Amino acid sequence: MDFKQSDANVLRIKCSVLALTRFEEDGITGTVKKVDSALGGALSLISQDEKFNGELGKSVLVNTLGKIGAERVLLVGLGKKVALSSDNFRKVGILTAKKVKQFAETITFNSEADLKKGYLTALIEGLTLGSYEFDKYKTNNKKVNGIKTVEFISSTLTERSFKQEVEFARAISDATNFARDLINEPPIVLTPAKLADFAREIATEEKLQCEIFDRDEMEKRGMGGLIAVSLGSEEPPKFIHLTYEPRKKPKKAVAVVGKGITFDTGGLCIKPRDSMRTMKMDMSGAACVLGVMKAITKLNPSVRVHGLISATENMPGGKAYKPDDIVRALNGKTIEVIDTDAEGRVVLSDALSYAVELKVDEIVDLATLTGACIVALGNYTAGLMGNNEKLIDKILKAAKLAGEKVWQLPMDDELRKDIESDVADVKNVGNRWGGAITAAMFLEKFVGDTPWAHLDIAGPAFMERGGDWYPKGGTGFGVRTIIRYLLEM
Numbered sequence: 001m002d003f004k005q006s007d008a009n010v011l012r013i014k015c016s017v018l019a020l021t022r023f024e025e026d027g028i029t030g031t032v033k034k035v036d037s038a039l040g041g042a043l044s045l046i047s048q049d050e051k052f053n054g055e056l057g058k059s060v061l062v063n064t065l066g067k068i069g070a071e072r073v074l075l076v077g078l079g080k081k082v083a084l085s086s087d088n089f090r091k092v093g094i095l096t097a098k099k100v101k102q103f104a105e106t107i108t109f110n111s112e113a114d115l116k117k118g119y120l121t122a123l124i125e126g127l128t129l130g131s132y133e134f135d136k137y138k139t140n141n142k143k144v145n146g147i148k149t150v151e152f153i154s155s156t157l158t159e160r161s162f163k164q165e166v167e168f169a170r171a172i173s174d175a176t177n178f179a180r181d182l183i184n185e186p187p188i189v190l191t192p193a194k195l196a197d198f199a200r201e202i203a204t205e206e207k208l209q210c211e212i213f214d215r216d217e218m219e220k221r222g223m224g225g226l227i228a229v230s231l232g233s234e235e236p237p238k239f240i241h242l243t244y245e246p247r248k249k250p251k252k253a254v255a256v257v258g259k260g261i262t263f264d265t266g267g268l269c270i271k272p273r274d275s276m277r278t279m280k281m282d283m284s285g286a287a288c289v290l291g292v293m294k295a296i297t298k299l300n301p302s303v304r305v306h307g308l309i310s311a312t313e314n315m316p317g318g319k320a321y322k323p324d325d326i327v328r329a330l331n332g333k334t335i336e337v338i339d340t341d342a343e344g345r346v347v348l349s350d351a352l353s354y355a356v357e358l359k360v361d362e363i364v365d366l367a368t369l370t371g372a373c374i375v376a377l378g379n380y381t382a383g384l385m386g387n388n389e390k391l392i393d394k395i396l397k398a399a400k401l402a403g404e405k406v407w408q409l410p411m412d413d414e415l416r417k418d419i420e421s422d423v424a425d426v427k428n429v430g431n432r433w434g435g436a437i438t439a440a441m442f443l444e445k446f447v448g449d450t451p452w453a454h455l456d457i458a459g460p461a462f463m464e465r466g467g468d469w470y471p472k473g474g475t476g477f478g479v480r481t482i483i484r485y486l487l488e489m
């Protein structure tokens with residue numbers, strides 16, 4: 001998608017869609033009024049018919065019947081003036097793209113509010129995110145068009161800052177859409193080995209360091225958690241380590257860790273059919289890590305970033321790990337297996353221990369870890385836990401900037417008893433209640449004193465039905481938050 005600035009006349013410019021915006025307070029005024037008059041009042045009429053008053057998330061579409069240069073006009077709500085934010089512009093962008101991508105190749109965008117710095121980024125992010133489709137496996141019935149060019153006629157930005165905004169927005173949204181693609185790939189294609197291939201490809205393209213450990217190397221190092229979970233599968237497990245080195249010598253290093261279960265059957269504690277479906281998404285944390293690493297050279301944060309992924313299937317094969325097993329993680333701690341379906345924390349135990357060995361200053365992990373987190377917060381909000389309030393605040397702030405919903409859950413000393421084991425250092429499941437929290441307290445055992453934050457993205461990583469602001473399937477949740485976090489360091 002190409003983005004341009006233009007000073008063309010709204011009535012004369014040739015394009016598939018002229019996108020206009022209005023505030024709730026304004027009614028049909030300004031440019032909208034000018035276009036409405038040229039269309040013989042069509043915008044006012046359809047707004048009345050559809051009870052559209054400029055609300056955020058609503059829009060009306062009319063065909064111009066050749067009365068102006070554009071073939072159609074889309075009038076989009078900007079919401080209330082006082083509530084105007086870059087997140088609203090992101091939503092306007094998503095809505096616009098979703099409404100017109102079937103037929104529009106060229107969009108001209110005229111905003112009632114000044115598209116100043118930050119707003120334009122968000123709008124472009126929205127347009128790119130809203131254009132996302134996963135249709136590569138549809139042999140016919142593909143979306144023929146797809147938006148090619150968007151021209152902005154209301155931007156007061158200089159050419160230089162316009163360019164910067166475009167590049168920033170593009171890096172972030174392409175990375176998000178890339179993560180979505182990885183999540184949406186069927187598990188027969190997206191195996192742990194394939195994830196490792198993608199990591200290698202990214203490393204070559206973006207000039208990152210890349211190390212991939214196979215089973216032998218894991219065994220040598222003592223990654224007993226990842227190995228145990230992989231035993232029930234015919235697909236070889238992979239541990240992925242990408243490193244980004246900033247141009248100037250960095251003052252800090254961080255590790256971004258992703259859960260990469262390319263399919264979670266539950267293992268021997270097998271999931272019922274309805275819970276197993278969609279479990280290709282159990283590598284969404286890994287997809288986020290790869291998305292971030294793909295964008296990182298374009299964004300140039302000033303910290304060293306390690307992207308770490310524990311990748312395996314969780315299958316109930318003849319050699320599968322079992323309830324009652326005791327396995328030893330990389331940091332030497334032993335884990336009693338109660339439930340083989342709580343595999344995410346078992347594979348992360350090694351990745352987190354590895355991050356500690358790298359002597360990083362901060363660790364952030366992303367994992368589709370617990371159904372309990374969805375019960376607690378619903379489908380659209382990620383749970384945030386950790387051992388360091390400062391880091392947690394940084395993540396909350398980054399999420400807010402990114403427009404991703406994140407909510408902190410408490411670590412609870414009374415609950416910690418639930419994962420005490422009689423035979424090992426920790427067990428992989430607590431009681432029924434507070435499952436998102438006990439999972440986080442399990443992970444805590446493997447981060448030592450390193451400041452660490454954990455994002456349980458089980459809810460927002462994947463939308464079975466699609467959401468207002470998300471496509472059906474993988475959402476790429478986390479990419480935007482982590483990028484903002486890295487840039488604020």
Ligand code: BES
Binds near residue numbers: 342344435
């Ligand atoms: N991958 C699942 C968590 C999950 C559930 C993600 C639903 C997305 C949607 C995880 O490995 C799992 O199975 N967790 C169990 C833990 C339980 C056995 C303690 C769960 O949440 O039921």
Ligand code: ZN
Binds near residue numbers: 264
């Ligand atoms: Zn599981």
Ligand code: ZN
Binds near residue numbers: 261282368369
């Ligand atoms: Zn899982």
